[in-house]
Amino acid sequence: MTVDVSDADQVDRAVEEVVRERGRLDVVVHAAGVDDPEAKQWIADALLDERPPDVLTRLDGAAWQRVMRVNLDGTFHVLRAALRVMAPHRSGAIVTVGSSSAFDAPPGYPHYAASKAGAHALSQAVAKEAIAFGVRVNTVAPGPTDTGMAARTxxxxxxDLADPRVRPYATAGEIADVALFLASDEAVNLVGAVLLANGGRFTV
Structure with a gap:
């Protein structure tokens, strides 16, 4: 199915369809997210000109809202829809995909970093609520990863994001492996965790 996670009705319908076909919902990995290609170009231009990036003063409300609607509102919609059907079964695992940018907040990414930091806090708050119903919620926070979004960088x-002192860009499969671990029974004692998967760029 094609789902716009910023649209709560679309998310609800997708979950309802899965439950109709399968009878229940056991695992959700919420990996939908967007960045801002125009802001990325501004940062790149600043790097080439050897000047600091100037993003916030040029950022319009539409660009801010687009990132927030998908990255933060979308996380809320997915968490709510999943928990509504998992809680009655007293089981389930939800993994949200955040970002290391929520911690290091690189210059030029104010809306992206804020949206991911909000998604982390939201997931952790929901994790404390959901575990009482047998549902685990955790987050993987990748660093630079080779995805379609990264290909447009x-x-x-x-x-500039490449650093010879650490691992190169992660593959999507490597991040998926972390998500699968968090969803598995091997991670049964992880609740509200935010796992950095950034190749050693920094720790918190």
Whole structure:
């Protein structure tokens, strides 16, 4: 199915359809997210000109809201829809995909970093509520990862994010492995965790 996670009705319908077909919902990995290509280009231009990025003063409300609607509102919609059907069964695992940007808040990413930090806090707050109903909620927070979104990153910015002292960009499969672990019975004692998967770029 194609689902716009910023639309609560679409999310609810998708979950209802899964339950109709399968009878229950056991695992949800919420990996939908967006960045801001225009802001990324501004950062890349600043790097090439050897000047600090100027993003916030140029950022309009529409760009801010787009990132918040998908990254933060979308996380709320998915968590709510999943918990509504998992809680009665007293079991389930939900994994949200956040970002290391929520911690290091790189310059030029105010809306992206804020949306992911909000998604982390939301997931942790819901985790404390959901575990009473047998549902575990955890988050994986990737660093730079080779995805379609990363492929659209301007070359200058992509090069700036590369660091020979740490692992290169993660593959999508490597991040998926972390999500699968968090959803598995091996992670039964992890509740409200935010696992950094950033190749050693920093720790918290």
């Amino acid at each position: 301007p070359a200058a910015l992509r090069q």
